[in-house]
């Protein structure tokens with residue numbers, strides 16, 4: 176598997192600038208160095224010609240009188256001063272009057288000579304004249320010493336300039352890289368933050384590199400769009416949640432009385448049984464059914480029947496604690512959940528209270544009705560093990576109450592005896 180060697184943008188830019196700077200310096204430096212060498216060699220050649228002519232003028236008299244000693248002195252003086260490799264003064268017919276040879280001791284001397292031979296392979300000659308008459312010749316051979324010194328000086332200056340240039344270029348490159356990285360960083364941090372935290376209210380600040388600035392503006396426009404969509408989405412979501420809550424509440428409520436419906440009641444009952452199961456606690460259920468409710472409907476109409484149901488619901492509600500629950504199971508049937516009773520007496524107390532609450536008649540316009548209910552009482556865990564069984568038991572007890580004269584309560588009796596007294600327990 177190939178692994179990618181990753182680097183930061185700053186490092187990559189720096190590397191790129193450094194590479195291009197080194198390449199530019201190497202190319203330019205090499206070209207300049209070559210040019211310097213060529214120019215230097217040309218100038219040294221001109222200088223050699225001048226030296227040859229100087230020897231020719233100075234040695235004119237010595238050649239004219241064939242004075243070897245003077246000729247040698249002149250040649251030695253100039254040749255040493257000018258650091259020549261070889262030089263000679265001869266008469267026109269070729270008789271050598273003076274000659275010089277660079278001592279060239281040691282490694283350096285040999286090196287000077289070698290460079291001289293390389294640079295000036297051909298000797299430079301000058302005629303010795305007396306007036307217009309050609310009387311002799313001067314021949315000089317250039318040495319490498321001066322060339323080496325000048326070259327070393329040029330190299331020193333060149334290297335110094337290159338170091339300065341490199342330093343300045345790398346500082347500039349660093350600044351440029353930082354500037355570019357900082358701008359990309361601003362773009363990256365805004366987009367990264369938006370992605371990670373889903374915070375589309377972030378904005379990229381204005382950037383001074385046109386292309387990055389444009390990119391930042393595009394990102395900002397995108398963020399603004401996403402932000403608006405997010406806000407809309409959140410609003411829709413919360414209204415959906417509210418609608419959902421309302422729907423689920425409606426699903427658990429009775430539309431006429433606003434009480435819990437059968438489903439709401441069963442859920443609460445199951446939860447209550449779950450809470451007390453195993454802890455020794457008791458839960459009581461009252462099952463209420465309006466007495467002769469059909470007559471009310473038949474006699475006064477359905478609307479009056481409804482009003483009576485709402486009124487009965489209110490009366491029951493007023494008889495229980497906030498922690499208890501009253502529900503309308505359907506038709507004229509109600510239930511009450513007493514979720515922390517000590518024994519059946521507590522439930523009987525509530526049943527009595529409800530029966531008493533039914534006593535005042537209900538006046539609806541001209542109609543006067545006397546509400547009445549029969550109540551069945553069942554207790555968990557005495558009478559049932561499950562919510563369903565508990566409801567059936569309470570319903571059964573209510574049915575017994577109906578059979579025995581209505582308008583009173585009965586406690587569930589698994590084996591009911593025929594004529595129990597009104598309001599008495601079967602235990």
Ligand SMILES: Nc1nc2c(ncn2[C@@H]2O[C@H](COP(=O)(O)OP(=O)(O)OP(=O)(O)O)[C@@H](O)[C@H]2O)c(=O)[nH]1
Pocket residue numbers: 431464465466467468469470472476477478479480481484505506507577581
């Ligand atoms: N007004 C009204 N009546 C309803 C509603 N739901 C059911 N009913 C009626 O309620 C009556 C219930 O009567 P039952 O409980 O069977 O009999 P009852 O007349 O109460 O007699 P007992 O229960 O034996 O005392 C029926 O006539 C149903 O049509 C409702 O929402 N509104």
